[in-house]
Amino acid sequence: MNLAIFFSNLKSSRGGMIAWGAFGFLFGLLVMYIYPSIGDVSGISEYLENLPEQFKAAFGLTGEGVSLLTPEGFYSLEAFVSVEYLSWWPPVLAIYAIFAAGGIVAREVERGTMDLLLSQPVHRYQVVISKFAVFLTALLVVSIVSLAGLAAGFALIEEKADLLGVSLALLQSFLLVMAVAGYSALFSCLFLDPRKTQMAAGVLTAGLYILNFMAPSLGSFDWAKKISLFYYYQPLPIVQNAALNWAGVGIYLGVTVVCFIASLVVFQRRDIVA
Amino acid sequence: MIIKTYGLTKYYGKVRGVEDLDLEVEQGEIFGFLGPNGAGKTTTIRLLLDLIRPTKGHAEIFGLDTRRYSWQIRQRLGNVPGDDFLYEDMTGTELLDLLGRLHTGDHGARRQELAERLEIDLGRKIKGYSTGMKQKVTLIQALMNDPELLILDEPTSGLDPIMQQEVYDILLEEKARGKTVFLSSHILPEVERVCDRVGIVREGHLVDLEALPDLKRKKVRKMEVIFKEEIAPEMLTMDEVEVVSKEGRRVNLTVHGNVDKLIKRLAELEVEDVVFPEATLEDTFMTFYSHESHEVKK
Numbered sequence: 034m035n036l037a038i039f040f041s042n043l044k045s046s047r048g049g050m051i052a053w054g055a056f057g058f059l060f061g062l063l064v065m066y067i068y069p070s071i072g073d074v075s076g077i078s079e080y081l082e083n084l085p086e087q088f089k090a091a092f093g094l095t096g097e098g099v100s101l102l103t104p105e106g107f108y109s110l111e112a113f114v115s116v117e118y119l120s121w122w123p124p125v126l127a128i129y130a131i132f133a134a135g136g137i138v139a140r141e142v143e144r145g146t147m148d149l150l151l152s153q154p155v156h157r158y159q160v161v162i163s164k165f166a167v168f169l170t171a172l173l174v175v176s177i178v179s180l181a182g183l184a185a186g187f188a189l190i191e192e193k194a195d196l197l198g199v200s201l202a203l204l205q206s207f208l209l210v211m212a213v214a215g216y217s218a219l220f221s222c223l224f225l226d227p228r229k230t231q232m233a234a235g236v237l238t239a240g241l242y243i244l245n246f247m248a249p250s251l252g253s254f255d256w257a258k259k260i261s262l263f264y265y266y267q268p269l270p271i272v273q274n275a276a277l278n279w280a281g282v283g284i285y286l287g288v289t290v291v292c293f294i295a296s297l298v299v300f301q302r303r304d305i306v307a
Numbered sequence: 308m309i310i311k312t313y314g315l316t317k318y319y320g321k322v323r324g325v326e327d328l329d330l331e332v333e334q335g336e337i338f339g340f341l342g343p344n345g346a347g348k349t350t351t352i353r354l355l356l357d358l359i360r361p362t363k364g365h366a367e368i369f370g371l372d373t374r375r376y377s378w379q380i381r382q383r384l385g386n387v388p389g390d391d392f393l394y395e396d397m398t399g400t401e402l403l404d405l406l407g408r409l410h411t412g413d414h415g416a417r418r419q420e421l422a423e424r425l426e427i428d429l430g431r432k433i434k435g436y437s438t439g440m441k442q443k444v445t446l447i448q449a450l451m452n453d454p455e456l457l458i459l460d461e462p463t464s465g466l467d468p469i470m471q472q473e474v475y476d477i478l479l480e481e482k483a484r485g486k487t488v489f490l491s492s493h494i495l496p497e498v499e500r501v502c503d504r505v506g507i508v509r510e511g512h513l514v515d516l517e518a519l520p521d522l523k524r525k526k527v528r529k530m531e532v533i534f535k536e537e538i539a540p541e542m543l544t545m546d547e548v549e550v551v552s553k554e555g556r557r558v559n560l561t562v563h564g565n566v567d568k569l570i571k572r573l574a575e576l577e578v579e580d581v582v583f584p585e586a587t588l589e590d591t592f593m594t595f596y597s598h599e600s601h602e603v604k605k
Contacts, residue, residue: 037408045396145392149445152356152386153409154378304359306319 035155038163043170046133050171053129057122057179064117065186071108110194111272114183115202119268122179123206126172127213127238133171134214135230137164138300139221147305158297161222165293168214176207198272205277208285209266213238215292222300262288309334309456309487310355314364317350323511324350327364330506330513337478337488339502341495347511348491349389352460355489356386368456382410385449389460389491391441399429399436399444406448414451421447424473438465446474450481457481457488463497475501495526496585529584530560530569535577543572 138161141147150160180196180203187194217234224230241261248258258264265281310332317324325347332338342348353359355366357377366373368380394402399422407414422429425443433441442465449457457478463471478488478501492498498505507515533556540550540558547563556579562569573581 035409037405041397041401041405045394145388145390146394148353148356148358148388148390149386149393149406149448151358152381152384152388153406154382155409156378302360305353306359 034162034166035159036163038150038155038160039166042164042167046167046171049129049133050174053126053171053175054178057175058182058185061118061179061182062186062189064114065183065190065192068110068113068117068186068192069190071113110187110192111198112269114194114199115269115272118183119199119202119206119272122203123209123263123266124238124242126175126206126210127242129175130168130172130210130214131217131231131234131238134165134168135217135221135234136227137161137168137218137221139225139227139230142225142305143227151305157301161218161297161300165214165218165296168218169211172207172210172214176203179203195272195275198275201275201277202268202271205266205271205281205285206268208282208289209262212262212285212288212292215289215296219292219296219299222296222303225303225306308332308367308370310338310366310368310489312351312355312364312366315351315354315361315366316363317354317359318362323347324359325354325508326511328508328513330516332487332489334487335482335485336503337482337490337501339498339505340489340491340508341493341498341505342508343493346508348493348508349460350511351508352386352389352458352489352491355458356381383454384456384458385452385454387442387445387449387457387459387462391438391445391465393433393436393441393444395434396432398432399427399447402433402444403429403448403451407451410452412452414453417453418447418451421450421477424477425470439467439470442466443470446477450477455486457486457490459488460491461493462490463492463494471497526564528562528566530562531582532558532560532573532578533580534558535579538576542576543569545569545572 138147141150147160151157180200183199184196187196213234216237217230220230220233221227224233242263245258245261245263248255248261248264251257262285265278265284267278271277308331310330312328312330315328315330316326328347328351330351340348340351350359354361355368355373357373357380360374369383371380373380394405397405403414403418407418425446427440427443427447429444429447433444436444442462446462449459459478462478463474466474475497478490481488482501488501490498490502504518505516506513529551535556537556538558540553543550543558543560545568547565548569549561549563551559551561553559560569
């Protein structure tokens with residue numbers, strides 16, 4: 034890594050980091066704010082229990098021993114935060130990853146500034162590593178600020194929630210988004226074109242997301258859901274059991290490492306031509 | 308030898324960038340790399356900087372292979388890219404700080420001196436800079452680390468004549484300090500002012516490689532003369548002068564090389580006005596290089 038490039042890029046990405054962090058914080062606060070008005074609505078238990086399987090899959094509500102309801106039959110806080118916040122968070126942050134990580138080299142090549150940078154004594158791998166590290170730092174900051182928003186929301190409604198479980202769910206979503214960033218970075222190095230990168234990474238991410246909740250409808254092709262990165266992100270079991278999905282952790286790290294190494298190799302060999 | 312290329316060839320798919328380029332640039336010289344836009348000058352520079360990879364052939368700088376020892380080479384050179392693409396959200400100071408940190412050594416004093424000579428306020432955001440101001444920043448970043456070799460792609464583009472002259476002075480000072488300059492340009496007078504030797508590239512091929520006096524001899528200039536009275540074109544017929552057209556008292560000529568004989572002949576005639584612009588590279592190319600073979604002449 035090159036610290037000069039890292040800090041320079043961190044500074045220039047602070048606007049996006051602040052905006053996404055503020056969004057995560059306020060979204061968490063807002064979701065918690067409306068929980069008291071929904072948690073004990075009559076009929077909510079029947080509604081939740083009768084949700085289609087695809088919906089439950091999409092919102093990560095499936096898993097061994099999970100329940101959407103409290104013993105008293107109310108919409109549990111853990112289920113609520115899983116449905117209304119944690120299930121949305123990876124697809125939303127995936128958009129951030131596609132734009133931010135997908136642009137790590139493609140945007141500079143398109144703007145012409147990569148020529149200036151690479152005519153200095155700096156290795157190409159240093160550029161990719163430094164810029165990916167900036168993205169991960171920004172993602173970490175956004176995730177921590179989002180957790181703070183949820184914690185503030187819990188305090189606001191005076192509800193006790195398992196912050197460890199929520200933190201682990203956010204960590205799992207961090208790793209999922211990191212994997213999305215991994216292949217976005219690879220596309221960035223392959224295409225050296227932000228629009229092509231965003232198109233490829235966007236289509237792949239949307240495809241994987243849809244596959245996760247459509248697969249249960251495909252009968253004998255149900256196994257296909259395991260191809261989706263989103264299959265390994267089920268927030269409710271993580272929150273209720275306070276345990277990561279280790280298979281998912283392994284897959285996310287594997288995808289990230291493989292894609293990142295491929296990015297370094299591809300960028301090292303590419304002609305820098307906009 | 309500071310730069311040496313061996314049959315350097317680059318194709319972008321089926322489109323030729325440069326082909327079989329054999330160049331030698333010696334230490335302490337200012338080498339002009341001339342050619343019209345699209346001739347392959349920038350492709351050559353990008354190959355030397357290892358931004359793109361050759362289809363065939365290879366190049367050496369400081370005796371090191373440009374692909375294998377790219378990083379080591381870039382520690383010792385300064386580059387002005389052909390386009391003034393900079394980090395728009397930074398100030399000039401922030402950009403130079405960033406680029407300076409990628410090199411070793413202290414560049415503060417040199418940077419300050421160059422900023423004063425080129426008359427630029429580095430505290431402003433780059434997005435507010437004019438084209439000329441951006442060019443000054445790229446010149447400062449290329450020069451501030453005291454490189455042994457400068458690779459400059461159209462370094463005076465966007466600069467006013469006074470600043471152009473300042474840049475020429477700086478380049479001549481660098482040469483006097485034993486530094487080497489590889490200067491790509493399509494402006495003939497610029498090359499005449501500072502270069503010791505020139506390589507001329509056209510349609511991806513090196514078509515000529517010679518010392519500057521030889522190029523000056525080949526220079527083609529247009530002249531328009533308005534006489535007080537109509538004259539016979541034969542009156543201007545002489546070596547190195549060609550009458551291109553004649554409309555009444557107005558005669559258009561092309562002058563190849565030395566203008567002395569023509570001036571003396573005109574002095575014998577009654578002349579109302581003369582228009583004699585700077586020689587353009589395009590005119591020289593049209594005359595000397597349009598039908599020549601692509602063999603390199605040394």
